[in-house]
Amino acid sequence: MNKLAVIITSPPSSNLSVTAIEYVEAALAMQIDIVGVFFYQDGVMHANSYVDIPSDEYQANAKWLTLKNKFKLPLHLCATAASKRGLCIDETIKPDSQLSNIDNAFAVSGLGELVELTNYADRVVQF
Amino acid sequence: MANKVLAILNSKAPYSSTFGKDSLDIALIFGSYEQGVSLFFQGEGVFQLIPNQDGQQLSMKDYLKTFSAFEFYDIEDIYVCLESLQERKLSNAFHIEKVNILPAKEFAAKLKQHDCILRF
């Protein structure tokens, strides 16, 4: 089976993210095994649960939640990139607590996870 | 599952964005995990290699100094595109040693040998 890892570096406010999500959706529909999606640089903003987009615009964050729930898609967040951008990386705060602004669909990981994903995947695509 | 060798293609000048630093962090982590990683510099990315830079004057963390520690991370394969240097009237003087200058064709051939290529 073909294994794929995807790296997202564009923020949810950019249409480039729509392309990335369409690509991931197409891969899942073709039963490609996506070993993980790794969010890096401005891509970490996809995990920000405070992001509130008007309902008539593209809901990137909600799309990830749907994909996560439907396909058990692993979503990894680079902790360092996230805390630089104001996401609450604090080991003492649980992700489902009101104090955290990280959506609990996302796993707080490190770049070590990217090394693992690269090894598991047959292809790595950066968006 | 096999250990993959990663190529990172650096294409941005060092100071006005975080791309250089973000790419360096990936290179260091691959090195720390004893995972092969090669660095390529093309376009504006070659400005990450020129000598006599001092990010401190811009109140930047001077991450280019970390390049000198590559040997401790087993990062040995460093390639720079000859045409990119020539376009910018740059010589073969760099702030680190053992940089391989390759004409575009050979640069491309080296790059394409890698299992995985990320560009920053």
Place this chain on the structure above:
Amino acid sequence: MATLHLVRKSAFNSQELLQCCQVLTSLDILILIDDGCYNLNHDLLADIKEIISVKHIKVIKHHAAARGQYVPKDIERISMSDLVSLTFETENVITWQ
């Protein structure tokens, strides 16, 4: 060995397509995606066809259509699913963004 190149930027205001040309070989597959679709009318694309002799230049159909770009006959219009397939038909992928 073929590489899949995803060009996401317009060469009218950025270097991505030019840098892609420097590492492009005739067996590679070039995909114009996002603002990369504006390269359909760029002179560099003619060089890619004629000088580098790249046989496979493709564009994401709805990305070109959304941008009002006319797609010449020799450029194949593909879907996102086609792109996923191409990802596994080539050896590696470079995203030019």
Place this chain on the structure above:
Amino acid sequence: MAITLSFKGETITTDKHGYLEDHQVWSEDLGTYIAELDGIELTQAHWEVINFVRAFYLTYKTSPAIRALTKAMKAEFGEEKANSRYLYKLFPEGPAKQATKYAGLPKPARCI
């Protein structure tokens, strides 16, 4: 969220994990004091590592991850001290994390 320490009549600020905000205010005495706050008495063996990590940071602008640390230490201290078992014995919470703290350096990025 900064925390302040009072040391020799001066106010020193650290981050919430106890790492100095400004590595330039560091001295060996201050390093000893920060270790004391963690309940650790620094020996000569600790200092070899702490000084090495600090010199590494000042030269390369990054704190070495464990593997790079052992590799770099090998040249100076030889195989017996340049291994992770030895270093973890000295710094049970992790040499990269703990030695940097007493060396007055920033907390290493969590993912590195």
